[in-house]
Amino acid sequence: ASVSLNLTRSPAFDVPALLMTLDRYPYGCAEQTTSRALPLLYFDELAKISGLPEDPEIAKRVQDAIFRVLSYQSSSGSFGLWAPGSESLWLDAYVTDFLTRARERKFDVPEEALVQALQNLQNRIAYDNDIRTRGNSLYVLARSRKASLSDLRYYADTMLGDFPTPLSKAHLAAALSLYGDSQRANSVFADASGMSEQARLRPVSFSRSDYGSSLRDAAGVLALAAESRPMPPV
Secondary structure (H helix, E strand, O other), X not given: OOOOOOOOOXXXXXXXXXXXXXXXXXXXXXXXXXXXXXXHHHHHHHHHHHOOOOOOHHHHHHHHHHHHHHOOEOOOOOEOOOOOOOOOHHHHHHXXXXXXXXXXXXXXXXHHHHHHHHHHHHHHHHHOOOHHHOHHHHHXXXXXXXXXXXXXXXXXXXXXXXXXXXXXXXXXXHHXXXXXXXXXXXXXXXXXXXXXXXXXXXXXXOOOOOOOOHHHHXXXXXXXXXXXXXXXXX
């Protein structure tokens, strides 16, 4: 048993407890490792807001996570859950998003590994006709300026209803925002937000291939909107 006392200047979130929970997350597949390390990329910003002291071990944990997920990467650039070789477009995009953000934060992400990961997403999208799995891939490619703006607009104009979750729509909206198409981005964000409100009333689905829930989707929509800053309707 253990007892802990956490003090924070932020009344909305128990930040120390959240960080401790991340630190104690016990599993190590590619998805779990990424889910643990991705929030830690922004620890310094959160620490300043919450009045927490700097933790020099955070950077080491993130770097160790980078090397761990890279050990699951195959020669094609894809990532397996526990070893190279499995096929999951959602997982590939999720891990690649983490690596892209980590490199932006000056962590050691080998250039060749990141190039292969991005090329894998481009190749998978070119040959995979299932629009339901594309949302986060399009966003990750857009962050690296490797998405097709004409494709993004086509999806927003004619296939938005095929995106199955609020988060997948928010990824498309954020991708459009990155390319400066604010009108379409605002419209798709509004659709994602409305869908998220409706999804809160539904039971948890255990059949989703993106490890998602209505709570995760709502948080993701909010985070992507905060990054993109869509303009509210007049």
